[in-house]
Amino acid sequence: IGASVAGLGELYGKVQSILGATEHIREVLDETPEPTHLAPTVGLVPAQISGDIRYEHVAFHYPTRPDIAVLQDIDFHIKPGEKIALVGPSGAGKSTIASLLMQFYQLSGGRILVDGHDVRDYDLTALRRHIGIVPQETLLFGGTIRENIAYGKPTATDDEIMAAARQANAWQFISSFPEGLDAVVGDRGIKLSGGQRQRVAIARAILKNPAILILDEATSALDSESEKLVQGALDELLQHRTSIIIAHRLSTIRKVDKILVIDGGRIVEAGSHDELSEREGGLYANLLRLQFELS
Ligand code: ATP
Numbered sequence: 001i002g003a004s005v006a007g008l009g010e011l012y013g014k015v016q017s018i019l020g021a022t023e024h025i026r027e028v029l030d031e032t033p034e035p036t037h038l039a040p041t042v043g044l045v046p047a048q049i050s051g052d053i054r055y056e057h058v059a060f061h062y063p064t065r066p067d068i069a070v071l072q073d074i075d076f077h078i079k080p081g082e083k084i085a086l087v088g089p090s091g092a093g094k095s096t097i098a099s100l101l102m103q104f105y106q107l108s109g110g111r112i113l114v115d116g117h118d119v120r121d122y123d124l125t126a127l128r129r130h131i132g133i134v135p136q137e138t139l140l141f142g143g144t145i146r147e148n149i150a151y152g153k154p155t156a157t158d159d160e161i162m163a164a165a166r167q168a169n170a171w172q173f174i175s176s177f178p179e180g181l182d183a184v185v186g187d188r189g190i191k192l193s194g195g196q197r198q199r200v201a202i203a204r205a206i207l208k209n210p211a212i213l214i215l216d217e218a219t220s221a222l223d224s225e226s227e228k229l230v231q232g233a234l235d236e237l238l239q240h241r242t243s244i245i246i247a248h249r250l251s252t253i254r255k256v257d258k259i260l261v262i263d264g265g266r267i268v269e270a271g272s273h274d275e276l277s278e279r280e281g282g283l284y285a286n287l288l289r290l291q292f293e294l295s
Contacts, residue, residue: 043123049115049130050080051211051242053101059109060100070096071265074110076258078242080211083255085247087287088262094246097262098214101244102128114212132210134237136218136246137194138201142186145174148200149181152208160207167236168203169229170196194218195226202233213238216246250291259284 058074061067071093078084086094099105101112103119112119119127132152140148149164150156156164161181165171173196177183183190185200192200198218205213215234222230231251238245247253254273261269261276261284269276269284276284 043126044117044121045123045126046115046130049211051078051130052080052113052115053078053212053242053244054113054116055097055100055110056113057110058097058100058107058112060096060105061108063105069108069265071100074265074267076260076267076270078244078258080242081240082257083238083243083245084258084260085245085253085256086260086262087247087253087284088268089287092262093265094262095216098216098244098246101212101214102131102133130210131212131214132205132208132241133214134198134201134205134216134234136216137220138197140185140192140197140200142184142188144179144182144184145177145200146181148185149203149207152204156207161203164203164207167206168199168233170199170203170233173199193222193226194220195222195230198222198230199233202230202237206237211241213241213243214246215243217248217252219248250288261287 054077055074058071059069060071060074061069074097076084086097088094100107101114101119103124114122114127146158146161149161153160158181162171165174173192174180174183177190185192215238218230234252243256245252245256247256247259253259257272259269259271259273259276260267261282263283269279269282276282277288279285
């Protein structure tokens with residue numbers, strides 16, 4: 001009995017780790033649910049987009065919670081190459097705003113346009129090809145560094161992968177591994193630090209070269225050296241792309257073209273850092289003060 005109980009425990013452990021791994025892969029591969037509306041099977045398949053984004057009076061509730069209006073009257077325009085930061089308290093709706101661009105869910109009202117076309121008129125895969133995401137916490141899958149970087153562009157050559165890794169400030173640590181790009185990451189391979197994982201994710205996005213980037217900034221603290229390298233890599237990545245940044249850092253917020261302050265699912269303030277920080281009693285000015293007091 002002892003042996004079989006031990007065996008069962010082992011089996012349970014294996015099932016858990018397989019389930020865990022699947023979860024990992026799903027997150028990494030952005031294998032997200034198809035939208036619930038009836039997407040046209042044939043839609044626009046643009047070879048290039050300029051990255052003009054318009055949210056027009058967007059309203060949204062999650063399908064599981066029809067009683068809660070998560071977003072109301074979200075209305076903004078980002079011109080090609082511009083960067084906006086979404087800031088606001090936890091649960092305000094920042095991630096939801098960004099995720100709707102990827103059409104993970106159907107809107108309850110309003111519409112979202114990319115390059116003047118309703119996102120619903122695009123072929124979903126074709127549109128997502130032009131959007132890159134750098135998540136808050138990067139999970140790599142258990143393959144080589146090469147596979148992890150080339151995920152967004154499987155046809156990439158080693159030269160392209162190396163160039164992306166260099167721009168992402170990742171080449172130095174990758175080249176320090178005896179196997180270089182062939183080094184295996186994950187449970188059975190090399191453990192990368194949080195900052196190194198982020199730089200691999202940034203290299204992946206640089207290689208994919210999307211016109212639109214969604215960046216969910218990490219809230220977890222990195223050591224200052226890693227922080228500098230990640231910030232430098234992000235500066236490189238954000239250049240010449242329309243970017244929506246879910247921002248937690250002052251250093252990033254200062255660099256964007258426009259800040260949207262989100263509270264309770266609405267845009268409560270919009271403007272530049274200088275404009276908003278001087279607004280007496282404004283939410284942004286208060287958030288800034290809080291951040292200074294905490295740091
Ligand atoms: P944070 O800064 O903590 O990430 P956020 O501003 O990004 O917060 P969202 O994650 O967009 O906020 O969440 C907005 C609201 O929607 C919250 O009330 C949250 O509980 C709810 N919500 C988020 N995801 C789902 C979901 N999948 N199903 C139902 N409700 C959700």
